Amino acid sequence: MNKKENLRSMTEMAHHSRSESEQKNLMKRLKIIEGQIRGLEKMVENDVYCPDILIQVSAVSSALNSFSKELLTKHINGCVREDLANGKDESLDELIKVLHKMMK
Numbered sequence: 001m002n003k004k005e006n007l008r009s010m011t012e013m014a015h016h017s018r019s020e021s022e023q024k025n026l027m028k029r030l031k032i033i034e035g036q037i038r039g040l041e042k043m044v045e046n047d048v049y050c051p052d053i054l055i056q057v058s059a060v061s062s063a064l065n066s067f068s069k070e071l072l073t074k075h076i077n078g079c080v081r082e083d084l085a086n087g088k089d090e091s092l093d094e095l096i097k098v099l100h101k102m103m104k
Contacts, residue, residue, distance in 0.1 A: 016078030029067045036060045068102065 018026070036059060043053045076095070083091030 016074075016082055018074065022074060026067070026071065029063065029070070033060060033063045033067065036063060072098075072102075 036056065040053065040056055040060065043056060080091050080095055083089075
């Protein structure tokens with residue numbers, strides 16, 4: 001299966017729409033991460049001491065992990081649960097593939 005076929009099969013699963021507050025919360029987190037990345041860029045441009053940059057990189061990684069955990073939780077509780085209730089067990093296969101990709 002090529003990448004295009006794989007993407008097509010993933011999008012055929014149910015998509016449980018996010019509420020306005022869920023979307024706002026996710027976007028707020030992404031904006032914070034974006035600011036942290038900009039801060040990293042400035043630190044590198046200003047030739048800041050490497051350990052200080054690495055600590056900021058760790059903070060960005062933690063923020064991305066938190067974002068991923070929140071999105072994954074909502075996906076499981078929404079999309080996956082809905083698919084399983086409708087007899088679409090292939091949603092579990094999709095979830096396993098996603099988790100494997102995330103854990104590389």
